[in-house]
Amino acid sequence: MLLAEVVALTLWVDTQSLARDGHWWAAVVVRAHHLPAVAIAVAGALLLLGAGRIRHESAALIAGGAAAHRPWPWLIGHLAAFAAFAAVTSLIAGGALRHSAAPAAWVAAWVATGLAVAGCWGLAVLPWGAWRALAGRAALPLAGGAALGVLAWGAGQLSTALWSPLARWTLRAVCVLLGLVSSQVVSDPASASVGIGAFTVTIAPACSGCEGIGLLWVFLAAYFWVFRADLRFPHALLMVPLGTAAIWLANAVRIAALVAIGAWFSPEVAEQGFHSQAGWLAFNAVALGIVLTTRYVPWMASARAKVEAGGVVNPAAEYLAPLLALVGSTMVGAALTAGFDATYPVRVLATAAALWAFRRRYAVQSRPVTWTAVAIGVAVFAVWMALEPGVAAPGADGAIPAALGRLPKFWAACWLIFRVVGSVVTVPIAEELAFRGYLTRRLIDADFSAVPPGRFSWPSFLISSALFGALHGRWLAGMLAGAAYALAYYRRGRLADPVVAHATTNGLIAAWVLATGRWSLWT
Secondary structure (H helix, E strand, C coil): CHHHHHHHHHHHCCHHHHCCCCCHHHHHHHHHHHHHHHHHHHHHHHHHHHHHHHHHHHHHHHHHHCCCCCCHHHHHHHHHHHHHHHHHHHHHHCCHHHHCCCHHHHHHHHHHHHHHHHHHHHHHHCCHHHHHHHHHHCHHHHHHHHHHHHHHHHHHHHHHHHHHHHHHHHHHHHHHHHHCCCCCEEEECCCCEEEECCEEEECCHHHCCCHHHHHHHHHHHHHHHHCHHHECCCHHHHHHHHHHHHHHHHHHHHHHHHHHHHHHCCHHHHHHHHHHHHHHHHHHHHHHHHHHHHHHCCCCECHHHHHHHHHCCCCCHHHHHHHHHHHHHHHHHHHCCCCCCCCHHHHHHHHHHHHHHCHHHCCCCCCCCCHHHHHHHHHHHHHHHHCCCCCCCCCCCCHHHHHHHCCCHHHHHHHHHHHHHHHHHHHHHHHHHHHHHHHHHHCCCCCHHHCCCCCCCHHHHHHHHHHHHHHCCCHHHHHHHHHHHHHHHHHHCCCHHHHHHHHHHHHHHHHHHHHHCCHHHHC
């Protein structure tokens, strides 16, 4: 409910319209958009450092005081506070404070109602005494997770200041790389511009990639602490300077590749797809490369890590590898395209390859799929369509047909076939393996393979549904769909049921797209 409220408020109110307002209160409100990013970073760090301890202590507190706790008064208070917060936010975002005699009072009311929203929500979950006891019993993971999350966000923000001392050296590296393939390289260090011929780019601090340096330092600090028993120290600390240099070099390669793509292939791909995705791809490559190096290079790995690397089968791989292949190929495709994803067939093939690689580890169940699963898929389709706008945004339904019209008929037909097959087959299997087969059980116990399939718990149900919604562009519809597929899984504990429900929904959406021309449903 809280996530739905945040999404609704985000869609309804745009505080960034106050960015150029010179009043002090506008600056305060505009900077509030950082709070969700900080909250996400803190939540991720808490899950990393203390999920097991926090979950155990919370369950004990809930079991001990559930009968005495009355959540409904606090829930009503939360809804009232949210209504007040939304009203005040709307007034402030609309610029009403420009003519107010007491803007400070309105900002104070805005902060107070926001705190009331969070406070009442928390007290609806657990009474104050339980929160206080939880803070005492799990103080270390709570404090460590909160500090790590804030540090990760702050490091990303502050490390953009590194662009000033690194700009000249980065531009030199970019020019050297481009000089290997072109004699028309142009560069202006004063304006941080570089290009080939007529195509030039100006590198802003926020787009320089220096944010990755700060994020890598925080990542390494967390990784070294969590996996300290698997690493040899001080040998592993060598990854700090090596990782920093790798991130810097990856940024130079990224900028050089962007210029080359823009000059020789497509300015639109360079400025849209590649620009927005290449940084994350580079960071993930460096971070995962460091993990592999420290765990498999004997000089850096501990004796325990060597034994584990030699013979232990990872039970999570079969559940997560198909989704990782899907997400990874999607990111690469987004980096190489602008708007229309012509590489969608690669996405299907990569996911299918991961499923094929683990085919011997998937249990085949003889019991037939029931019509209930199909009915759940139909219901999700109805809800999905009900939450869609009545009229698509201008040009949204024409982008895909226009792009297909520029392709040879054979390749356009292949793209459509792969798009339907991906929607109905590979995507449902990959996502249900990860979210229902793995995540719903992993949120109950770290040894997820010991959790019976279909075992229910409220935190697992809500968190997995919320994350499923976050993976999709339509958050609310995605969360509701995730909840429905989870219920299909809980009903019989068979992963085939949510797969069939998911495939039914996607199949109906594909049929609707092809029958009505509502192509925006595929974006």
